[in-house]
Amino acid sequence: MTDKITQALTKMFENNRIVFWYDEKKELRADFDAIEISGVNKVEIENNEFGLKYRILREQPEDKFLLFHEGPRPDDKDNWMLDLYLSYGEFRTDQIALWMAELGLGHEFTELLRENSVFFGSAARRNQLKDRLVPEDDHRDVRLKMAAVCCSTLVEPRLESILAALLREYSEGNDKKFARIERSKLSEFLFEQMKRQYGYETDNLSIADFAIELFKSCYSIELHEDAKLNQDALLFMRRWKDSIRQNDVFELLSKKCFESSDIEKDLNDRDVKKLGNIDFFEKIDKKIISELTSHVMHKTMPADQIESIISQRKSGHWFKKYENFYNTLEYALAFFERLSSINLNIENVETGIRNYAETWFRVDQLYRKTIYNYRESSQSLLKPLIDQIDNYYSNNYLMKLGDAWQHSIEHLSDWKFPGVPQQHRFFAKNVQPFLSANKKVAVIISDAMRYEVGEELFSRVQQENRYVATLKFQQSPLPSYTQLGMAALLPHKELSIDDNDKGTVSADGVSTSGTANRAKILNSAIAGGATAVKAADFNSMGGEASRELIKSHDVVYIYHNQIDHTGDNRESEERVFNAVEDTINELIFLVRRLASANVNNLIITADHGFIYQNNELDESDFVGSEQGDPNIRYRDRRFLLGKGLADKEFAVNYTSEQLGLAGSMEVQIPRSINRLRLKGSGSRFVHGGSSLQEIVVPVISINKKRKDNIEYVDVDILRGSTSIITSRQFSVVLFQEQVVEDKIQPRSLRVAVYSTKGDLLSDVRDMCFDNTTEEHQGREYNVQFVLSAEAEKFSGQEIVLKLEEREGKTSHYKEYKSARYTLRLNAGFGFDF
DSSP, X not given: XXXXXXXXXXXXXXXXXXXXXXXXXXXXXXXXXXXXXXXXXXXXXXXXXXXXXXXXXXXXXXXEEEEEXXXXXXXXXXXXXXXXXXXXXXXXXXHHHHHHHHHTOOGGGHHHHHHXXXXXXXXXHHHHHHHHOOTTOOHHHHHHHHHHHHTTOOSOOOHHHHHHHHHHHHHTTOOHHHHHHHHTTOHHHXXXXXXXXXXXXXXXXXXXXXXXXXXXXXXXXXXXXXXXXXXXXXXXXXXXXXXXXXXXXXXXXXXXXXXXXXHHHHHHTSOHHHHTTOOSOHHHHHHHHHHHHXXXXXXXXXXXXXXXXXXXXXXXXXXXXXXXXHHHHHHHHHHHHHHHHOOOOOSSHHHHHHHIIIIIHHHHHHHHHHHHHHHHHTOGGGHHHHHHHHXXXXXXIXXXXXXXXXXXXXXXXXXXXXXXXXXXXXXXXXXXXXXXXTOOEEEEEETTOOHHHHHHHHHHXXXXXXXXXXXXXXXXXXXOSHHHHHHHTSOOSOEEEOSSSSOOEEETTEEOOHHHHHHHHHXXXXXXXXXXXXHHHHHHSOHHHHHHHHHTOSXXXXXXXXXXXXHTSTTTGGGHHHHHHHHHHHHHHHHHHHHHTTOOEEEEEOXXXXXXXXXXXXXXXXXXXXXXXXXXXXXXXXXXXXXXOOOOTTEXXXXXXXXXXXXXXXXXXXXXXXXXXXXXXXXXXXXXXOSHHHHEEEEEEEEEOSSOOOEEXXXXXXXXXXXXXXXXXXXXXXXXXXXOBTTEEOEEEEEEEEETTOOBOBOOEEEEEOOOOSOTGGGEXXXXXXXXXXXXXXXXXXXXXXXXXXXXXXXXXEEEEEEEEEEOOOTTOOSOO
């Protein structure tokens, strides 16, 4: 017993100079006599109060005293030591007193410990509480920390973190933590705090009921309608749902509360324009996607409104899940706008090719991006829109452009267009200048990377730091297939299609089939040494091996084959647009690897392009017969090779001479975009013909610089006419100063309001400033904040709006920009509604 008393008294003397000890039952004198505490004077109160006070206050004003009295404490009116007793602590030997001493709590907490004795009966809970207590704690602080211990929260013991723990427990179908709160007699206190903070009151108080009311009220508040809970509940909701640690709980309870309320009926009647940033329920995004799909299809909403709604959803909780849906809508909208604005008339072949490379290619690109995102969404919700897109693409663009182009080339005497770069001149025009200047160069050839894909790749390369790129085009030979296109990119004097049934091609009499043969042709043509390698093999090399490869050769050709490999397979052709996305990413990676191997000059090009239609083709899209002609040596969906080929109404015949080739092989190409019937092969992905999509290929020249050349958009805070905030809900306007483009990249910022000491006073908004519009108004972001109840303490003081930027890939942020405001809240007028 003596040891426990000594331990408790020692703890009390950490914060008290004088401690009173009244031995009411007159049974602890022996313990008093036995106790020895360093630096503490033991004195018995025994009709010596006046002299004792003089000694304590005058003679030894800095010393510590343990004042023992055998018997009960005198009544206040008879207590000569009352002033000292009220100023310092009393040691008691009952259980409550021992707990108080152990925790370092003053006698003003006696009733709190007595009321919540179940909580304090656990040594583990006392120890956890003791670690959280500070001298400034009042009764509310202590009870909040007790509730936090019951909930096992490791973060700061605030009402928000306690409720987050209880909501998680409720989502898991458990109530152990709340049961501990009830057993500790803290539930009444908890609900009082919820009423005080969030306005929560009902006849059936429970965490389940609070969860439902939280979702319902926040939904109403965001719609500027009456709600049972207040704006602090909205602030809690925003912080809670945006917490990475609480994502799963929010989503579970969102679904549960949606099903338990009448919000679905209300939602069905809402105009999507009114839903703005409301993201408390997944069904909101589904409704918006469904209605925007209809608006895009029927053109019943202005394009800028659709774009604005999608832009708002990008910061929503569910956007990542539905990103491909929204992307599909954005690309579909841009597709229809682009298609409606172009004129597909072709004056001559040169202007036709240039128009395609400057403007028309964008339709193919937008179609591809639309279909890719649709396939990634894997939902029937967008199917009607995709059917419409397919119909417009095939009938209003692909066929019209194919027919117009066919008409312009119908009577050409040979396959050569004045003023248009030819693929067979690629080496002389693009590679030889580097050799003449004694510079090394790497050439990446991506099979079937058509022009529009190259344009997207070019844009991606431009976004890379320290890279400068240019994009040009060239015209591939006919037929537009791999063997001939790959041969045309090699150094040569003449090309010929071999007289066999495999469609192989020779350069100056040497076979160009396979990487090894191409490496031999390159090496024999280049004095400084050249070679060829597959992209997969190069990527598998270690750093030293790749650098040695570059060091040993002036020219390296690298062959990449993802698009053609996927599209030319009947079983995988429908995934060709996925292969395009993979190709762009793989080529960016390859460019970086080459740069790390000391390659500063790179060229990326392709052997040919392709046509792809997502929908199943009609019978009318096919021409010819599957029956073999003995004069045909090689057959594909878009061309035939042979000798003595019969004229056909649906096709155009070319001699090798007309196509600029040596030898006597003849070529037959179906007109426009028609396919030949070919048993056992795919039909939606084709190449080999003369359409612009097949013959216009990109040439991307890339140079690696030594200095950074990427900038990020600047973001400014538009102050308006006043810097005074009078409401707990207010808006600020942030302005993105530049348009996002290749070398000017988006900037991501964390935006929130703080006190001048750094206390968080609002919800936190993570924002990406990535607007590409030229219109100034379109780059203004109106951001709404809700100030916490804590902010009321700072009324009359300055508060700070901070824009912070993440430091690299760390979890740390640095201040990017800030603005100070004066907070002047009027009592009772916290919100502007």
